[in-house]
Amino acid sequence: MTSRAGKPDTPADIQLRDLLDADASTGFVMVSGAGSGKTTSIIKALDHLRKTRGLYLRQRAKKIACITYTEVAVGEIWGDVGNDPLFHVSTIHSFLWAALKPFQADIASWVDRRLDQKIADTEAKVAAFTSRTHDKTRVQAAADIQRYREQKLRISSVDRFTYGVGSDYPKGILGHDDVIRLSTELIRTLPLIAKVVGQRFPFVFVDESQDTAPDVVEAFKAISEELGSKFCLGFIGDPMQKIYTAGAGAIEPLAGWKTIEKPENFRCPVAVLNVINNIRAGGDGLAQTGGKTELVGEERQPVQGTAKLLIVPKDDRSGRLAAARQWLADRHADPLWLSDEPEADVKVLVIAHRMAASRLGFGGLYEAFHDKTSDGLKDGFDDGSHWSIQPFLKFLMPLVLARGTGDHFEAMNLLRRFAPSLQREHLRANALPSILKELDERVNALAESCGAISTVPAFEALRHLRDGGMFQLDDRLLTAMAEYDPSVPHTEPGDAAALQKLLHTPLRELWGHRTYLEEQSPFATHQGVKGAEFSRVLTVLDDEEGRHNQFSYGKLFGITPPSDNDRANLREGNETTFDRTRRLLYVCCSRAGKDLAVVFFADDPAEAYAAIAGLGLFPAEDIHNFAAV
Numbered sequence: 325m326t327s328r329a330g331k332p333d334t335p336a337d338i339q340l341r342d343l344l345d346a347d348a349s350t351g352f353v354m355v356s357g358a359g360s361g362k363t364t365s366i367i368k369a370l371d372h373l374r375k376t377r378g379l380y381l382r383q384r385a386k387k388i389a390c391i392t393y394t395e396v397a398v399g400e401i402w403g404d405v406g407n408d409p410l411f412h413v414s415t416i417h418s419f420l421w422a423a424l425k426p427f428q429a430d431i432a433s434w435v436d437r438r439l440d441q442k443i444a445d446t447e448a449k450v451a452a453f454t455s456r457t458h459d460k461t462r463v464q465a466a467a468d469i470q471r472y473r474e475q476k477l478r479i480s481s482v483d484r485f486t487y488g489v490g491s492d493y494p495k496g497i498l499g500h501d502d503v504i505r506l507s508t509e510l511i512r513t514l515p516l517i518a519k520v521v522g523q524r525f526p527f528v529f530v531d532e533s534q535d536t537a538p539d540v541v542e543a544f545k546a547i548s549e550e551l552g553s554k555f556c557l558g559f560i561g562d563p564m565q566k567i568y569t570a571g572a573g574a575i576e577p578l579a580g581w582k583t584i585e586k587p588e589n590f591r592c593p594v595a596v597l598n599v600i601n602n603i604r605a606g607g608d609g610l611a612q613t614g615g616k617t618e619l620v621g622e623e624r625q626p627v628q629g630t631a632k633l634l635i636v637p638k639d640d641r642s643g644r645l646a647a648a649r650q651w652l653a654d655r656h657a658d659p660l661w662l663s664d665e666p667e668a669d670v671k672v673l674v675i676a677h678r679m680a681a682s683r684l685g686f687g688g689l690y691e692a693f694h695d696k697t698s699d700g701l702k703d704g705f706d707d708g709s710h711w712s713i714q715p716f717l718k719f720l721m722p723l724v725l726a727r728g729t730g731d732h733f734e735a736m737n738l739l740r741r742f743a744p745s746l747q748r749e750h751l752r753a754n755a756l757p758s759i760l761k762e763l764d765e766r767v768n769a770l771a772e773s774c775g776a777i778s779t780v781p782a783f784e785a786l787r788h789l790r791d792g793g794m795f796q797l798d799d800r801l802l803t804a805m806a807e808y809d810p811s812v813p814h815t816e817p818g819d820a821a822a823l824q825k826l827l828h829t830p831l832r833e834l835w836g837h838r839t840y841l842e843e844q845s846p847f848a849t850h851q852g853v854k855g856a857e858f859s860r861v862l863t864v865l866d867d868e869e870g871r872h873n874q875f876s877y878g879k880l881f882g883i884t885p886p887s888d889n890d891r892a893n894l895r896e897g898n899e900t901t902f903d904r905t906r907r908l909l910y911v912c913c914s915r916a917g918k919d920l921a922v923v924f925f926a927d928d929p930a931e932a933y934a935a936i937a938g939l940g941l942f943p944a945e946d947i948h949n950f951a952a953v
């Protein structure tokens with residue numbers, strides 16, 4: 325175990341250890357704010373269990389599961405626990421698949437039911453067609469039903485289902501969404517499965533629990549209810565940092581569970597801690613204590629830091645942003661505010677990717693995915709997880725890069741991992757050398773035509789992947805490709821149009837998007853910085869840029885009046901725009917380990933200044949109206 329396990333104990337760590345030592349414990353919910361060291365607490369708990377129960381669990385081939393949100397976090401925790409196989413550290417998808425994959429017969433019958441459901445859903449859609457329904461839509465629906473029926477016949481010959489990027493039932497591949505859907509359903513409806521999973525993983529910790537899907541939370545609770553004190557389940561999270569609409573938020577403890585509070589903040593200096601406590605005061609009111617300290621001589625002293633709120637007019641956004649950075653550099657005598665180099669540790673947090681998108685050359689693609697599309701599509705695009713862009717991000721671009729640098733090993737790895745033509749079932753019937761030769765030619769063609777400045781439409785690249793058996797495309801993408809017509813530009817809004825627009829998009833835009841996602845620019849989005857920490861944080865608040873009616877800083881600051889919908893939500897106790905915006909602001913501001921600047925783009929800076937100053941979020945002397953400077 326690394327130094328994290330050796331960090332000083334907080335009262336929460338001691339409480340958690342006592343709970344883990346008590347054989348009658350069934351579960352806990354740990355609620356703790358930003359920078360409170362949640363990961364440290366988890367590592368300490370894992371370390372404790374290894375010492376107290378490691379031998380017992382190992383002898384019985386049982387594991388302690390630690391589930392977290394991103395692959396990066398998984399890697400960090402793995403490093404901290406020294407890759408000890410006593411632990412199963414993974415994202416939720418990988419965990420659920422690892423737990424469920426032994427139940428192949430149940431999975432096969434779930435897939436069969438799922439296809440029945442798809443047929444029924446499409447038939448219901450057909451029944452609702454009117455005389456205005458396009459012929460193309462009718463033909464597509466009929467083809468879908470036919471395809472599902474054929475798939476139903478073919479799945480009986482699947483030997484084994486596996487977990488892949490996009491579902492392809494006849495080939496036995498289940499995608500992310502299906503893995504979650506099937507595992508939560510099977511755990512909840514089949515007590516035997518719940519029992520076996522819980523017996524194999526008698527301790528399960530779920531980090532970032534606020535963004536875990538409610539179905540997943542319910543599935544884990546079902547295991548807890550089935551096994552009682554033979555299973556210990558812990559949710560560790562912060563409801564104030566819930567970012568995804570589909571997240572569970574605060575987790576309701578089951579009877580007998582303990583709630584553990586962790587009020588310290590180790591990350592933020594005094595000035596920033598005051599601001600985030602003020603923001604949170606309007607939410608659940610949790611106030612954090614402590615703050616970042618540093619050794620001065622022999623003594624640990626609080627770090628003061630800075631927190632500024634700059635109100636700027638909405639005219640020239642890029643120019644204003646540059647001016648704000650210049651002002652901060654001068655004001656704090658800190659030229660690093662102007663640097664885009666990673667070492668400067670400056671992060672510019674933009675509400676939506678729009679500003680970054682136009683700067684990095686993927687404005688068109690960004691618009692396509694944000695033009696009256698569903699939250700799932702927007703969020704999936706914004707964090708790169710959407711099935712429609714995964715073939716590029718996970719496969720095509722890494723492959724082109726690997727070929728470009730002559731890294732044959734990596735190129736082969738990618739092909740082995742993703743190319744259906746190299747999968748075992750396919751190989752039996754075909755000669756490997758000829759497949760490899762064809763793949764090699766196809767990779768060369770990709771490398772030549774699909775590089776970072778390529779104007780080739782995404783459709784052509786996908787067709788190349790599909791026809792060459794290089795990557796298993798999601799069914800929904802294949803359907804969209806069947807409808808693609810290069811001579812018909814799409815301007816209408818919505819999800820279906822977004823897919824068509826994607827197919828028309830030149831690859832260079834997808835490369836721009838990748839630069840952004842890979843954090844190769846100083847920009848990041850508010851949503852994308854969960855869990856991260858930077859010395860200098862510049863948070864841009866721009867309602868217009870966001871165009872996301874889920875968030876409104878104008879409303880949060882009392883400048884824009886609430887809509888009828890907001891009022892209704894408030895009355896009915898539903899989640900409101902205010903709640904969501906407050907949480908986002910909290911997440912962003914709490915990333916700062918040294919200096920924080922919030923830049924608010926205002927229609928009327930004087931009016932905004934008066935409204936914001938009255939809220940008391942920032943000390944009056946730290947609020948600056950740039951229009952008046």
Ligand SMILES: Nc1ncnc2c1ncn2[C@@H]1O[C@H](COP(=O)(O)OP(=O)(O)OP(=O)(O)O)[C@@H](O)[C@H]1O
Nearest residue numbers: 331332357358359360361362363364590591855856
């Ligand atoms: N017990 C501790 N004593 C001293 N420092 C600590 C302790 N626990 C964590 N820290 C430090 O506090 C900082 C924040 O920790 P960490 O990122 O784990 O917090 P977190 O709760 O996951 O934050 P967030 O919810 O904001 O993502 C890190 O720099 C970490 O090294």
